């Protein structure tokens with residue numbers, strides 16, 4: 198955190214008030230960005246809390262809107278971040294931006310040690326009402342702020358730790374620690390976008406129908422996202438208690454894989470190659486196995502450049518069939534490789550691409566329910582190899 202303090206209201210290249218938004222969810226950044234444009238603010242949006250100090254140093258803002266949601270990458274550190282900002286820049290207002298009722302109540306009451314240290318200038322809850330959002334922001338930007346206060350026990354704001362390390366134990370386990378609150382956060386995220394975009398559409402509908410239509414297109418995108426999430430949450434609920442029912446049949450995995458590939462290839466030019474021995478029969482639920490393959494293919498397609506090749510190979514190794522899906526996409530950073538199978542975990546490289554973070558977790562449980570396995574065999578920034586292994590049908594074993 199830079200220690201220099203600005204005493205005059207900062208001015209950027211334009212005379213518009215400059216607002217820094219810290220928000221890791223692209224759809225929410227987008228809707229807030231549109232609102233700020235409309236209201237004559239200049240703004241920058243960053244996803245990573247570790248970049249806050251650098252962003253302030255680059256161009257001191259008139260206000261910071263700081264997300265603080267369970268499940269978001271910054272949740273564990275938002276209070277400390279707000280306190281650190283307040284210490285280094287006492288006159289810079291920070292607004293809490295959250296869907297977490299506990300944090301809202303604590304910040305509004307302002308009586309806990311950490312809320313005193315954070316000294317939020319206001320709270321915006323998600324989903325937000327546009328008029329309230331803008332009024333809170335305007336109030337924060339227009340009201341001069343004094344230096345950090347001490348609380349009545351004489352504890353200085355400086356006692357709060359500054360910018361704890363991302364990737365610490367809390368960050369590593371949030372995905373499993375509080376599944377319910379993360380699920381609620383994940384559902385509220387598209388809802389916040391839907392609500393914001395609907396309000397934008399209402400504002401534009403008479404004077405700028407094209408912009409209203411654009412906002413409504415985003416509403417549809419987010420509605421689809423919510424629907425996907427609900428489907429995945431239902432599957433996750435079933436797999437987590439082992440209650441996923443399987444309609445078991447003996448079938449040819451090569452044929453089933455070819456069909457799933459066909460369903461996943463939408464472009465005119467085929468980009469997925471498939472190699473398979475003559476016949477590989479397994480016993481299992483063809484629908485659920487297709488779901489696992491579909492998830493691996495969907496990821497391989499989503500997380501690589503359009504048109505880059507994807508190779509699928511079906512092989513027999515001992516008593517099992519293995520399907521290996523190789524892509525040449527963004528890959529998974531080394532220190533995140535184990536975590537991609539945890540519920541809701543999404544890597545730092547894929548934030549901009551829509552996903553629920555549940556597919557691999559569900560797929561692994563489905564493979565396990567078939568007495569099989571699913572793992573990430575290798576990954577670099579040149580691509581990944583995911584492998585699913587399933588036991589061969591009894592009839593084929595020992596041949």
Ligand code: ADP
Pocket residue numbers: 492496497500524526527528529537542543544545546547551552553554555556557558581
């Ligand atoms: P999602 O719906 O987010 O794709 P998944 O559970 O299928 O959920 O995957 C979890 C995360 O693992 C993804 O969000 C992405 O960050 C990472 N991931 C999965 N597959 C790949 C891949 N083929 N290449 C790079 N990253 C991947």
